[in-house]
Amino acid sequence: MTSVAHAxxxxxxxxxxxxxxSFWRKYIFSTDHKIIGIQFLFVSLFFLLxxxxxxxxxxxxxxxxxxxxxxxGILPESMVSGGVILxxxxxxxxxxxxxxxxxxxxxxxxxxxxxxxxxxxxxGTHDMAFPRINMWSFWLALLAGLIMLAGFFVPDGAAxxxxxxxxxxxxxxxxxxxxxxxxxxxxxxxxxxxxxxxGSVNYITTIINHRAxxxxxxxxxxxxxxxxxxxxxxxxxxxxxxxxxxxxLFDQTIGTHFFDPGAGGQPLLWQHLFWFFGHPEVYILILxxxxxxxxxxxxxxxxxxxGYHSMVFAIIGIAFLGWIVWGHHMFxxxxxxxxxxxxxxxxxxxxxxxxxxxxxxxxxxxRGNLRFHVPMLNAIGFVSMFTxxxxxxxxxxxxxxxxxxxxxxxxxxxxxxxxFGGSLFALFAAIPYWYPKMFGRMMSERIGKLHFFLTFIxxxxxxxxxxxxxxxxxxxxIYDPTIYDFLKPQQPINEFISYSAFALFAVQILxxxxxxxxxxxxxxxxxxxWEDNGMEWSLPNPAPHGNWDKTPNVYRGPYEFSAPEAxxxxxxxxxxxxxxxxxxxxxxxxAGGH
Amino acid sequence: MQTTTMTDAMRPPVPAExxxxxxxxxxxxWVFLASDVMFFTxxxxxxxxxxxxxxTSWARPGAVLNVPLTxxxxxxxxCSSVSMVKAYAAIADGKKYFLRKVPGKTLQDGxxxxxMLITIICGAGFVGVQVFEYIKLVGHGFTPTGYREGSVLAxxxxxxPVKYGAGVAGMYGSTFFTMTGFHGFHVTCGVISMLYxxxxxxxxxxxxxxxxxxxxVIGLYWHFVDLVWIILFTIVYLI
Numbered sequence: 001m002t003s004v005a006h007a008x009x010x011x012x013x014x015x016x017x018x019x020x021x022s023f024w025r026k027y028i029f030s031t032d033h034k035i036i037g038i039q040f041l042f043v044s045l046f047f048l049l050x051x052x053x054x055x056x057x058x059x060x061x062x063x064x065x066x067x068x069x070x071x072x073g074i075l076p077e078s079m080v081s082g083g084v085i086l087x088x089x090x091x092x093x094x095x096x097x098x099x100x101x102x103x104x105x106x107x108x109x110x111x112x113x114x115x116x117x118x119x120x121x122x123x124g125t126h127d128m129a130f131p132r133i134n135m136w137s138f139w140l141a142l143l144a145g146l147i148m149l150a151g152f153f154v155p156d157g158a159a160x161x162x163x164x165x166x167x168x169x170x171x172x173x174x175x176x177x178x179x180x181x182x183x184x185x186x187x188x189x190x191x192x193x194x195x196x197x198x199g200s201v202n203y204i205t206t207i208i209n210h211r212a213x214x215x216x217x218x219x220x221x222x223x224x225x226x227x228x229x230x231x232x233x234x235x236x237x238x239x240x241x242x243x244x245x246x247x248x249l250f251d252q253t254i255g256t257h258f259f260d261p262g263a264g265g266q267p268l269l270w271q272h273l274f275w276f277f278g279h280p281e282v283y284i285l286i287l288x289x290x291x292x293x294x295x296x297x298x299x300x301x302x303x304x305x306x307g308y309h310s311m312v313f314a315i316i317g318i319a320f321l322g323w324i325v326w327g328h329h330m331f332x333x334x335x336x337x338x339x340x341x342x343x344x345x346x347x348x349x350x351x352x353x354x355x356x357x358x359x360x361x362x363x364x365x366x367r368g369n370l371r372f373h374v375p376m377l378n379a380i381g382f383v384s385m386f387t388x389x390x391x392x393x394x395x396x397x398x399x400x401x402x403x404x405x406x407x408x409x410x411x412x413x414x415x416x417x418x419x420f421g422g423s424l425f426a427l428f429a430a431i432p433y434w435y436p437k438m439f440g441r442m443m444s445e446r447i448g449k450l451h452f453f454l455t456f457i458x459x460x461x462x463x464x465x466x467x468x469x470x471x472x473x474x475x476x477x478i479y480d481p482t483i484y485d486f487l488k489p490q491q492p493i494n495e496f497i498s499y500s501a502f503a504l505f506a507v508q509i510l511x512x513x514x515x516x517x518x519x520x521x522x523x524x525x526x527x528x529x530w531e532d533n534g535m536e537w538s539l540p541n542p543a544p545h546g547n548w549d550k551t552p553n554v555y556r557g558p559y560e561f562s563a564p565e566a567x568x569x570x571x572x573x574x575x576x577x578x579x580x581x582x583x584x585x586x587x588x589x590x591a592g593g594h
Numbered sequence: 595m596q597t598t599t600m601t602d603a604m605r606p607p608v609p610a611e612x613x614x615x616x617x618x619x620x621x622x623x624w625v626f627l628a629s630d631v632m633f634f635t636x637x638x639x640x641x642x643x644x645x646x647x648x649x650t651s652w653a654r655p656g657a658v659l660n661v662p663l664t665x666x667x668x669x670x671x672x673c674s675s676v677s678m679v680k681a682y683a684a685i686a687d688g689k690k691y692f693l694r695k696v697p698g699k700t701l702q703d704g705x706x707x708x709x710m711l712i713t714i715i716c717g718a719g720f721v722g723v724q725v726f727e728y729i730k731l732v733g734h735g736f737t738p739t740g741y742r743e744g745s746v747l748a749x750x751x752x753x754x755p756v757k758y759g760a761g762v763a764g765m766y767g768s769t770f771f772t773m774t775g776f777h778g779f780h781v782t783c784g785v786i787s788m789l790y791x792x793x794x795x796x797x798x799x800x801x802x803x804x805x806x807x808x809x810x811v812i813g814l815y816w817h818f819v820d821l822v823w824i825i826l827f828t829i830v831y832l833i
Contacts, residue, residue, distance in 0.1 A: 129618040197629045205622040209613035235629040243636025247772060255739040256768035258640065264765045269643055273636055 031131035032545055036138050037117030038438055041431075043142055044108040045515075050149070051100035056505055058093050061085045063498025065480040078157060087479045088177065091160040094477050096151070098163025099185070102285065103192055104145045106423050110288040111196075111234065112141060114430060115203050115227045117438065118292075121536035121543060122224050124212025124552045124575075129205040133198050140195035147188040151181035159185040162477060164278070167259030167270040171251040179252075186249035193242035196234050203231035212535070213584035214554030218312070219574070221534060221558040222305065225312050226291025229319045230284050237280035244273035271333055275326035283322040286386070286418060287315060289426030290357060293379045295558070296429050297361050299532050300376030301368030302570050304559040307360040314353035314360075321350045331399050332406045340399050347397035354390050358383060369562070369570070373530070374448035378429035381456050385421025389414055392467065407477075410470025416463045428452065428511070435515075436529050440542040441522030443514050451510040458507055461500035465493050531571050533558050538575040555581045623811045627818050630780075634822055637776060638829065641769045652766055653759035658736055658747060659770075660727060661831050667723040668827050671781075674716030675820045678813050681709035688803040706809070710788065710796050713816070717785040724778050728771075738771045740764035770830060777826055780819045787812055 027035060060069045068083025079089035116134065120127055128134045151158040156178045161169040165185065173179040207228045211220070220228075248270070250256040257263035259270045298305040305311060327335060327343035335343075361383045370376070392414040396402045405411065428451070432443040469490045474481050481487040481494060528537040535554065539547060552575050560572040565580070577583075614621050645652055655661065689705035696703075704712075735745020740763035742748060751758035759766055791808050795801055801809060 130622060197626070201622050201625045201629070204625050205618050209616075209618045209621055211613070235625055236632045239629050239633035240636040243633050243640070246776070247637075247640065247768075250738065250768065250772060256772065257739070257764045258644065258768055258772075264644075264648060264762055265768075266644060266647055269640055272643075273640065 026545075029135060031127070031135045033116045033120050033128045033131070033134060034438070034543055034545075036134055037113050039138050040108050040112035040116060040141070041438075043138075043145065044105050044112060047100050047104035047145055048106075048109070049512075051097050051105050052505055052508065054093050054097040054100065056502065057085060058090070058097060059498040059501040061090055061093075061479065062481065063495045065482055088157065088160070090479045091162075091477065092152075092158040092181075095160050095162050096148075096158050099148060099159070101419070102163060102281070103189070104141075104148065106285050106419060106427075107196075107281075108141055109427050110285065110423060111227070111230060112138070112199065114223070114288060114292060114434075115199065115231065117434065118223055118536070119203055119206055119227060120210070120547060121437070121539070122221050122534055122558075123207060123210065123215050124535045124548070124554055125206065125210040126547050126551070128202045129210055130202050134202050137195045137199035137202070140191055140198070144188045144192035144195060147184050147191065151184045154180040154184065157181060164274055165248065165270070166274075167248070167251075167265075167267040168261060170270075171248060171259040171265075171267075173252065183249060183252050186245045186252060189245040190242050190249070193238040193245070196238045200231040200234040200238075203227060204235065207231075212552050212554050215535075215574075218309065219554060219557045221291075222294035222308070222311055222315075223288070223291035226287045226294075226315055229315050230287045233280040233284050233287075233319055233322065237277045237284070240273055241277035241281075244270060244277070247273075268330075268333060271330050272326070275329040278329065279326040280319075280322045282418075283319055285423050287319065289382065289423045289430075290315070290386075292430045292433075293382045293426050294357075294361070294364075295532075295534070296375045296379040296433055297364050297383070298559045298561060299530055300371050300373060300379065301365045302371065302561045303364055303368040304557075304561055304563075305360065306363030306366075307356070308557070308559065310356055311360055314356040317353035318350060321346060321353070325350065328397055328402075331402050337399075344397055344399050348394065351390065351394055358387055358390070374443070374445055374452060375429040375433035375530070377449065377452045378425050381452065382422060382425040382429065385417055385425055385459075389417030389421055392417060405470055407475060408470035409466045409474045409476060411476055413463050413466035413470055416466070420459060420463065425455075428455070431515070433530065434536075435518070435522075436525030436541045437536055437539075437543055439519055439522070440525055441518050442525050442529060443518045443522060447510055447514040451507060451514065454507040454510070455504065458500050458504035462497055462504050465497050469493050469497075528573075531569070533560055533571055533573045535574050537573060553577070553583055617807060619807050619811050620814070623814050627814065630818065634776075634825075637769075637773050638825070641773060641829070644765050644769060648762045648765065650761040651756070651759060652762060654757050655832055657750075657757050657759075658731070658734075658766070659831055660730065663723065663727060664827065664831055667720055667727075668823065670716050670723065671720045671820055671823055674713045674720070675817055677709045677712040677716060678816050680704070681706050681713060682806070682809055682813050684709055685801050685806040685809055686803060690799045690801065706801060707796055710792055710809075714785060714788050714792060717781055717788065717816075721778060721781055721785065724774065724781075736767060736770075738767045740767050773826055773830060777819070777822055780822070784812070784816050784819055787815075 026032075030036060030039070057069065060067075066084060069080065069085060072080045072083035072085065075089075078086075079092075080086060085093070116128070158178070159165070159170075159181045160176050160178055161182075169175045170182055170185075173182065176182055207220075207224060247256070247258040251258050251260060251265075257265040259265045259267050261267055294305055294311060325343055325347045327339060328347045331340055331343075365380075392410070396405065396411065396414060432448055435441070435443050469487075472487070472490050474487050474490060474494075478487075482491055525541045527540060529541075530537075535552060536543065538552060554574050555577055556572065556574055558574055560566065560574075562570045563572045565578055566572040572578075616624075684704065685706040689703075690707065691705040692707040692711075693704050735742040735747035741751050741758075741760075747758065747763075751760040751763065755761065791812060795808055
């Protein structure tokens, strides 16, 4: 109702950038969304490395069970015996690999980095709605990661029971064999949930209230749409996991019995709570990737995205369906078959909006003037790998098929096709794409292309055979497949997978080198290196603190490639005012504005 | 917009983004409350599943818990919601003062400082009564793990297992202390936030009828916490 009440807090943040700031305020305890995004980037790449190292040890054990692991001698006796991985350590490896990759690598890479970095830049505002809460969101995420990492250094070793922490194993120290690290896992998840909710409240508020004049809902880039829907999922899903983790922590510490069947608790309750969070979490891990890939594919095809509105509604549809399918993780946990069929149907329905997206990406590329730069290559990799991952998802959604392949390596193959082939390829596209905006320099195209092709080959060599050994019956978290006669003939495939996985890991050194080397020695980036339409490219590289001096106006949608009005160029940025464009009408102060 | 050179060829102007029509702090609080709803949903949903999945029934209402005392406490919390509304209305009318010393005026005419203080006292009183209740319950032998061996409640449960829900005491304690404890934690956070606002904004008279966003935002949170308690009181104490 009143003008004061409507003053945007962003104005305050904008004024602050004229004052000189100390190194600590500027780079460590920063409230600037871009610095926070970059902080998230470095921290989550570190956790990605941790998760990758754990994966290598898993592959050593599966490929060469009973053989001493090279370098295994540096690990303590509680983990290895004569260089051979012990079963107790193996279950810690699979648990912590999953935990780190899902909660501390992929999720912060997609949401922590790109929601923070892209949302204000792409909607044309100066900073997040609540910059200080944003800072806390980062520091809590880092704290949660360190608590999780500390699990490896407490007396009884890291958490076990798998990343899903199924009860009663996780609830009772006498069953898991670990006391402190199980508690650290629960505490870390509670802290991470807090961080995620704080971040998501920020993203939602910023997108709703801080869009630049002219940035209507349907002029927002699909990356922002995807991050918006993801934030809604996170805000509603993470608290459920927090509640579950708190109950688990109480079971572990003060002697409650929520999940302990011996005392009347219900282990299935944990599964319901975990997957009620867990399935929306799956879409938290893929929707931002889909959004960013849509931006990059339109750019690389020099065509407007095919079916913009259907893309938006597909995102919303996937997110909605994501709430009613959690039971498909529990077909084998003892479920009324009628209920199982319901979950099967709702799960199969998700294929519809997912297919809409895949066909729209192909429609965008069809007869486009394709530019195969590194982000585009990785984006195409995303589309193809996500399609395979999505198709294997249909196998498991069907209850009769799920029964034999449940908890086998087939599941491992599927989830890596969507998480590595999907999310991580999207990140290999997004990191070089917005690298100039972050650091003012370009990553090397040549190394990037080499990295893409090698990763693509070794990635498929690693994960595709897992479908086959999964069909052959190899269990998901088995310590030594050779103990079963029926799995012995598959052992050469396991060795092949391990060699491929080691090569895949080695190829990532190219990426790490490219990333770090380009920080200092990369080619200086021109202002709009990809000739893109997004608002962020109206700024110099790297973008200055506070972004724009004056809130920019937006004149059109984000995908005006090859538009006739563009003249001799084949792109028409959102911030360019043509003689035929009018400025947006200033926002009316809405009635009853309190 | 002055467009003296407007021609038919120009595109129609697009209105700037009004957003949600509310300021960001308030919108952010609403989004946070949605998230908090899901948190309590996890706890309350688990409670329902656990309670009705039991082979034997819960202790009868009032057998273990002191319902009259908590009823009084509920009244205290509802009063604090009323005083929060009064504080909001006071500052909207520009009444920043504590009490106006005018003959014929009653407490009804208190200002922001008065009603916020009442809200804080009621909120802190609620937490205090809850702590007192916890101490009493643990003294009787009601703990998160069930009825403590050798305690009064354990003896009662032996004598009358149905009334005291002897078989399911562990789950009763687990859910009771988790749900009410986290609600108490929310109230405590609210009281601390209100104290902070009281000393940094209310007493220095930073709020004006033009801008009292802090009061409105904390008010939203406070009413939410109050509402959660109405639900918890009903399902934990009364049924």
